[in-house]
Amino acid sequence: MFGYIAINKAEMKFKDYDMYHSYYCGLCKRLKECYGIRGQVTLSYDMTFLIVLLTGLYEPETKLEVVNCIAHPLEKHAARTNKFTDYAAAVNLILSYYKCKDDWEDEHKKKSRLGAKLLNSKMKDIQKTYPDKIAVVSKNLKHLSILEQENERNLDLMAGLFGNIMAELFAMRQDEWEPSLRKIGFFLGKFIYLMDAYEDVEKDIRSGNYNPFKEGFQNNEHFAEDCKQLLTLMMAECSREFEKLPILLHADILRNILYSGVWCRYTEVTAKRLDAPVDLPEETEHNQQEPYQTDAGDNTDPDRNHSDTGEQQS
Amino acid sequence: MTDPYSVLGISRDASDEEIKKAYRNLSRRYHPDANINNPNKDQAEAKFKEVQQAYQQIMREREYGTSGGYGSYGSGSSGSDGYGSGSYGPGGYGSGGYGGFGGFGDFGDFGSFRGFAGQYRQANSGATESEEDLHMKAAANFINSRHYQEALNLLNGIKDRGAQWYYYSALANSGMGNNVIALQHAKEALRLEPDNFQYQMLVNRFESGGSWYQQQQGPYQTTFTGSSGLCMKLCIANLMCNLCCGGSGLCCGGGGMPGGYI
Secondary structure, three states, rough: OOOOOOOOOOOOOOOOHHHHHHHHHHHHHHHHHHHHHHHHOOOOOOHHHHHHHHHHHHOOOOOEEEEOOOOOOOEEEEEEOOOHHHHHHHHHHHHHHHHHHHHHHHHHHHHHHHHHHHHHHHHHHHHOOOOOHHHHHHHHHHHHHHHHOHHHHHHHHHHHHHHHHHHHHHHHOOOHHHHHHHHHHHHHHHHHHHHHHHHHHHHHHHHHOOOHHHHHHHHHOOOHHHHHHHHHHHHHHHHHHHHHHHOOOOHHHHHHHOOOOOHHHHHHHHHHHHHHOOOOHHHHHHHHHHHHHHHHHHOOOOOOOOOHHHHHHO | OOOOOHHHOOOOOOHHHHHHHHHHHHHHHHHHHHHOOOOOOHHHHHHHHHHOOOOOHHHHHHHHOOOOOOOOOOOOOOOOOOOOHHHHOOEEEEOOHHHHHHHHHOOOOOOOHHHHHHHHHHOOOOOOOOOOHHHHHHHHHHHHOOOOHHHHHHHOOOOOOOOOHHHHHHHHHHOOOOOOHHHHHHHHHHHHOOOOOOHHHHHHHHHHHHHHHHHHOOOOOOOOOOOHHHHHHHHHHHHHHHHHHHOOOOOOOOOOOOOOOO
16 A cells, blocks of 8 residues: 555654554454455555554454564564454555556556456455445545546645545444544545655656646745645644544554654655755656665555565465 | 533543543443443443543533534534644643643634624625625535535635635635645635734634644654654665565565564
């Protein structure tokens, strides 16, 4: 998926990190058990956040196990799983499936089409369990894709459509906390959409793909700062709603993510642009930029990385 | 109505953390699942609901400054309304510094907006009302009743856009979760009528969300001071890790989690 909703490890206590990591391993484990290796490679931080959030809110019975890590055969990891892990695993698959499909339709990346195809059979099971969620995701993505073709510039509208998707996915239950969870999901979704556009803007200018920030990036000298303000607006709404929930368990982890971790990529992307300003769309610059870009693509985004490796494996 | 603070057994100046603790303890005690064999389980359930309502009421009051508030964005509200109370627990989150903004209670649940709609009506009562005046009035009513989409539909059809139009549009957009446009339009309303107190309040309210958030970020300095020291280092660590693993890309895919996964 996107991987923007991550922790800031440097600011996290060791015990909190271990706790977070155990939910992450738990998600990985359940992805594999429910959807096989193809599901497992969709693993993401974003959904780990959802698990920790729901666990903090509902304090469910949670199972702790020690598992062998596929990536690190010699290491054993603690894995925590509960009923929200299974839900997040399904959501993770839904989002990865649509992201692959979207990438294929957008950019005709062969890998993505293959990725979507591979997830197809798993999606049928999920469709049966969560027909309403799938319907909302699919409807909003379709709307997004139409507006992208029309080159829509309204940021609230575009980001809001992705916000609707996340709102639907965060609202796991119909109870007294549903409105709050929806709101958290909505603004987190807007944040993700805008952050994704912010990160991809150079690439999209080069490839000619849609990006709502194209003009701003090329003409606005305060582009980075203005985007930060937009992103802050989203996180402020999201975090205020979070603070209204009666969450004590894992609250430090969640605050680390909401107030700090979500900014890791923004900070990284912005610093990189400062270090190596890009003059678009000159070809020479383009070539110079290439290795840089590739590095970022392969090493900073666990989710994309995983989808790629998924195809290699199959 | 019973005092929600006494339902939770806490004082009015309790911190958010204390409120959450009190809520957790009581809701655990009275939760239907914990009272299946309790002969008084009906009473327990009633108490459970009372505790839940009290908690939500307190959180609403603290957000809006007054009771009443309105639903979440889905049913229409903006959320960033007012910042009545500040302190967020012992973890050093904020330091209660936002107490000073308590005055936003005025804005609360758009209570004063109702009055404003009234003013609008009065100001126009003498002259013959144009269709656009009527639409503005209807839009105000829609905003009051939280039908933000309907309000926007009407507003978008209006050609003559003055400060008030931007003010209404800001409110309606905020209700729809369109927080970027909402802030822009609130600022535009204020630019057109710099002395208008209500426009000023609205801009403050929208902007205070960002400053509140930045205050919450206080304890976490690293990602903002200077460049992205940490994140970049982690990237390099991951890159090296990837190389060690034969560049399969399977392990250590991402920044911030060199522990690896899958």
